[in-house]
Amino acid sequence: MSSQRVASFLLLLLAEYAAAHEAPPSSKKPNILYILLDDYGWADAGWHRPSNWTDLKTPNMDSLVQGGVDLDRHYAYKFCSPTRSAVQSGRNPIHVNVVNVDMGKHNASESLTGYAGIPPDMTGMAELMTKGGYETHAYGKWDAGMATHEQSPAGMGYQHSLFYFWHANDFWTMRTDPCTLSNGTSAQPVDLWDGDAPSNLVNDGGCSQSNQTGCTYEDELFTNRVMDAIINRDHEKPLFIFWAPHIVHVPLEVPTAYYDMFAGMQYSSYERRFYHAMTYYIDEAIGNVTQKIKDEGMWDDTLIVVHADNGGPIYAAGTAGANNYPLKGGKMSNWEGGIRVNAFAAGGFLPESVLGTKQDGMIAAWDWYATFAALAGINDPRDHRATAVGLPDIDSYNVWPLLSGQTAASPRHELVIGDADDPPNLPYSLGGSLGQTMVGGLIQGRFKVVRGNVSQSGWTGLLFPNSSASYNPSQSYQYCGNTTETGCMYDIYADPNEYTNIAEEHVELFQHMHARMDELQKGVLNPYRGDVDPAACDAAMNVYGGHWGPWLNKSTQTLHP
DSSP: OOOHHHHHHHHHHHHHHHHHHHHOOOGGEEOOOEESSSSGGGGGGGSSTTTTTOSOOOHHHHHHHHHHEEEETEESSHHHHHHHHHHHTTOOOOOOOOOOOOEEEETTTOTOOSSSSSSSSSHHHHHHHHHHHHHEEEEEOOOOOOOOOSTTTTGOEEEEEEEEHHHHOOOTTTTSSSOOOOSSSSEBEEEEEEEEOOOSSOOTTTTBBTOOOOOHHHHHHHHHHHHHHHHOOOOOSSSSEEEEEOTTTSSSOOHHHHTTTTTTTTTHHHHHHHHHHHHHHHHHHHHHHHHHHHHHGGGEEEEEEEEEESSSOOTTTTTOOOTTTSSSSTSOOOSSHHHBBEEEESSTOOHHHGGTTTOOOEEETTTTHHHHHTTTTTTTOOHHHHHTOOOEEEEEEHHHHTTSOOSSOOOOOEEEEEEEESOOOOOGGGTTTOOEEEEEEEEEETEOOOOOOEEEEEEOOTOBBBOOOOOOOOGGGEEEEESTTEEEEEEETTOTTTOOOOOOHHHHHHHHHHHHHHHHHHHHHOOOEEEEHHHHHHHHTTTSBOOOOBBBOTOSSSBBO
């Protein structure tokens, strides 16, 4: 074969390879339903339970997993706001946010990063999807910033939204914990926002878990909006819906009919009964939305991605009823039970060849940013606006070639595990920690190292929590140091439950991974987000009629608007 023919043949191979790794052409852009479940424990997913299990009910998600792709090595941050900041910005939390802090925090001397959540100069996922021609919707929990309009769903590219700003609110009153106004008095704002204004869908006074007559459950509001988005969509555009149910985060509240369904649970604590009832509620909602997609003739052109924001909370009796069995640890912990999360993909847009499979390639929650951008036809998802002012760029990989079976290996070979030295409780001015950004662990291939004094260093049983045992994971710590004698290292493929510490068996690799963590530490985003600003509470009560909302103008750092 001549050199010219060889060159032509090689060019043809390269062209075929490139074509296989591109997103579908613009005419084939899928509808995307992206569901982010809150505090959903590994063992509270039916597909992670024994086949004869009866008290947990997730039939709709089980069916989607069986007919889709089980994403078995999907990782997130160990708690809420950092994962949510990560998915919307396409960044590892160490480059955007590693703390759950009061949404009213503000550092007036720092216009780039002096806020809770995502810095307002970072580009949001929905901005890229809008650029790619999508109709964009966000319904449910936000928890990624509130101080400025630019940090809200509308400011980050969502054309339609109904959501709450904070980490949690009451399912019936939609109120958060009290705040303090600048005059020293206390108030308790509603947290429910509709597009660019306070929502008028808030229940009248008197609604509660014990009084549900005439009241609407918060997750019903969000589900209804998802349904409306599907029914009333613009048929000339593909649809992108970010649906982030409140369930199964605290408070433990659910319509009575669902709670009553789980009255016969064996060895049940009331926390576990609530948790299972709430899980069944959202499973049913997902089933109804999935059926609506089919009824509308959209199934063949739709991609559904579902994952949890962190492992299930197992740390506090009376507030959490999750279970991550057989994984070690849970929410607030960097063990697998805290960061390896329930995840799957479904929908008719997936190639038939991958349906019913389990994918063990590593995926991070923030990889969906680049993946969805690629499906939207965005060739360059990098955040030039952020890098222009000195903020970190995205850390996101396009995993569509892996998900669709075009490649066998994930583009992600390394996962940097974020942490905070001490998530701040007291204001800094009163001696509280800054919550400094830390690299708390690293996964490379099959090996994982963690460091620090890691909480929840133990394992729950199949029926945790229950009325016959008193194990309190929050009291169990394991110190993981920088030497092989004190360090913590695991082969998470051979030992996914992290029973056997192999640090002393792999000295060179252990040292290499810690050196890599030290190098990564130099590039973290480590802002001082300030103290709680009374102006946030003032705006809620005096500007927005008792609702939380943005209170700062980003450009002037003065009161909004």
